[in-house]
Amino acid sequence: MTRMSVYQRLPVVLQNAACSAYGQYVNWTRYGRGFRSQLHEAEQRLVMSGPELLAFRDRRVRQFVQHAFDTTPFYRDLFGKIGAEAGDFDTLASLHRLPVLNKSELQAQPDAFVSSAIGASRRIALHTSGTTGTGLHLHSTIEAVREQYSIWWRYWRHHGIQQGEWCAYFGGRSVVSIDQQGPPFWRVNIPGRQILFSGYHASPDRLDAYLIELRRRRPLWWHGYPSQFALLAARTIETGFDLGYSPRWITTASENLMPQQRSAILSAFGTMPLQHYGMTEAAANFSQCECGSLHVDEDFSGVEFLPSSRPGVFKVVGTNFSNLATPLLRYDVGDVVVLSDRTCSCGRPGRTVESIDGRNEDYVLLANGSRVGRLDHIFKDMTNVHEAQIRQTSPGAITVLVVRGSRFGPRDEENLLLEFRNRLGEQTAVNVEYVSSLGRTRGGKLRFVVSESAQ
Template sequence: MSESALVEQIYPRLPVFLQNAACWYYGKKEARVRFGPAFERRLQELVDSEKWSASEIQAYQNERLRTLVRHAYENVPYYRERWKSLKISPDDIRSRDDLHKLPVLTKEEVRQNAGKFVAQNTSRRELLSRHTSGTTGKALHFYMTKEAVAFQWAVWLRHRLRFGVAPGTWHANFTGQRVVPITQRTPPYWRWNRPMHQVLINMQSLTPAKIASIVDLLNSQPFEFYTGYPSFIHMLAVNATDAGLRLTSPPRVIFTGAENMLDFQRRDIQAFTGAILSDHYGSTEACCNASRCPEFVYHEDFEFCIMEGIERTPGDRARSIVCTGFSGGAFPFIRYEVGDTAVWQEGKGCPCGRNSAVMLRIEGRCDDYIVTPEGARIARLDYLFKDALNVKEAQIIQERLGEITVRLVCRSSYARKDELEIRRDISSWLSPSLEVQFEYVQEISKEQNGK
């Protein structure tokens, strides 16, 4: 049994004080990786580079790109083999304008060749295993280093600094992690991660029956900001409003990510909290990021990545996002197609004075949700399949309350134990009261964006 599976079986059985201790331990461990000396250095550099001119940005990106391409050619087997077959050498890529000479990298190519993306000059001891399943349940496994994690978090916290929120500020984190077992029927419906200065509230707790206790917590002490998925915070706003509850100690700012915030979500969240709403766009693979400025415009985080727009439909302003990341030399993503689209602003700059590339909107980050018998609306269903290595694709369908169908495309190694594991995860992640049917198919139809 894996360590994560062992933790998931033991943690829900612990008393609340030991669950808080486990959250403290996790927070302490993660804080060392995220917020060490490398983070402090990166954050200061990022604050300084925000003031750069367009020519300074261009020079920086071109230099980083040349270094990355040469490193990939010399040390990363996949790129060396692929580019040699196309007769491409590092000398062919001198600037951002030359990126079109390199082939676009797909998620499937990374899945099929993951071992060949690890840089040969990187010590295995430096690698941190990461994975994401994506919206159709396809597992994607890759590696990061502590330096890369610190860089990514420095980018995210620079975004918060733009709105006056400093590192170490206490906040409420509306999370997808199951920190409170869904079988718990009495408060507290939250856990404390004190090393990272946050109270953790998971989406399964945002039900009509539990919402009053959660609002009481949020009113019990000042949390300067909230962070989390917009769909989770929207659940808070809707259920609290329906119950006639209000915030007496509202947050000043709410930061969201991972999904687009829809207009009705923005309306309901602002009506309930009165907070400033901002978000950033990024990827688990740590190869791209765009953050809102105080004018609420998306700016490419140019120190962290290059974001290109590739035309897929003639005449369509929305272009496929293709990213080259500067943080992941140990497992580099070069011209990686993320699967989302964006509309870039051309010509004029941003009123905020920053000279980085501007995106008017980013599309393709909307999640569906299911409704549990307990009244919770659960999104981020991809969590169910992150460890399902024998599942190629997955889809969850709900046509009636209390029932779901799990549609799977399986690998040849899939066995009965895999289905039992998924059933167990559904029970603990969604609801033990759901009736679950499995449907095995050859393929799952995609949306227009390929997801």
């Protein structure tokens, strides 16, 4: 951020007031009229049988395709081109006749997707930060936002979190000026019951201030980016900091929870993090259950899993039933997953996802053109590595940026190089570079693989 905003020039006490005022507005947006009944209905649907749930989803497919066809230029033209009628699409499977929609197509002509049925006064503007710097602006409705929060609260409540629980929030919002050198690196949103920790001040020495504040306030719920919790965990383990309590819930969002982050968080705080998967576009949502499985929220959007360039790995493509302002049919979210063929013992119907494999771009390209993903597993047991990022300079050559813990030694580097050689072969040039911290995206997210040739 190059220019100081009005907010950033305020003293801390007024910044807290501003966070609370904004929190009041956010509360209304998310939890105003209709939210309670949506939440109640969403929770009722948890006990539907499998066939009932899929019938409910297919009914939404029919209504939504009709809506897209009747009220948006893009789908009216598309159906004309392929000689289809809205009535041809009556199940999720029947959507396969339609082409998959990429983010770039949506960005190129956003107005073509806006529904004429939703007047300008009923539209609200949403933004996604985007991991490559190209954010997306999207119209939605207040009802759609409330429905999405009803699905998220269904999941949080399922794990015992009630609305009104104080939450230590670690996200991408710039609540503290980047020029501020000393604590407090957090602000408080009283109506939203959030302590908003800055995601942009988390250098190792400052993390102690974060931990001391957590020990003082003892919030039972921590929510936010797993990369932030992993930094806190690494610092706690490194310095032997005594937090004095275990948070009851650590829930992660926005970034994929990687295996090494999960184990660091568990060993530092004694709390197994819970993961859910969702996005502003509302094209897919998965919620972790008490058994640890990720369940597709079949009632919320029409999720399809399409083969990717890597065997056994599927692209997430979804239809966003809830957003009547910008209907998207078969939207490629840009993430890839590994599917599970087991039925979860919790008994919830619908499909389950074995693991979210991150962004589709989170792979390394070898000199022979093949792609290797899931490299985050290399770091799973490397407790002396605080953070890592892979930078691909050209096909067949990578640089691994590593933030070392104090106990990192020559053997760790040997192990690291060995693990990379095992997965990428002798032909791939692997350089290790040690850095004091890793850069974040504009939204404060940490990307695991950055392709420098593609930027």
